[in-house]
Amino acid sequence: MGYLSAKEVAEKWNISRRRVQILCEEGRIEGAFKLSDVWVIPKDAKKPADRRKTKKKPDNSGIDKIGSEG
Template identity: 80%
Template sequence: MDYISAKEVAVKWAITRRRVQVLCEEGRIQGAFKVSDVWVIPKDAEKPADKRKIKKYANE
């Protein structure tokens, strides 16, 4: 299996490297693991769904 870095995943998914690291820390990226201080992620890993909630305003 091929692995890529958090930086490469960030570019691929159009998100920040820090966000990728947080997703790894939360266990939301299947197969990701840490080697020393570097997260390695399977090349074919899928981007997890965004769990943030959309705010609804009273004016809408």
Template identity: 85%
Template sequence: MEYLSAKEVAEKWDISRRRVQILCEEGRIQGAFKFSYIWLIPMDAEKPADRRKTKKEANE
């Protein structure tokens, strides 16, 4: 299995690198793990749903 760094995933998903790191820390990206100081994310990982949008839609 091939892995991407948080920076590469951030570019792929069009979000910040820090946001990808937070998603990894929260366990929201399946298969992601930390190797030394770098997050490694499976190449075929799916972007988690943005919870902020779900809450906003629920209030409408």
């Protein structure tokens, strides 16, 4: 199994290096560990889902409007 740095993973996943570091600190990247002051991440690690994104509310535009009959 090979390992990558936070910088390499950031480029691979198209996110910032700092974001990768935060994910590591939160324990959200399986197998990642800190060696001295550098995060070491397994090459085959999966990108965790982004919890910061909110789910969209359903679109209510299909509901009939009150008083539109007639």
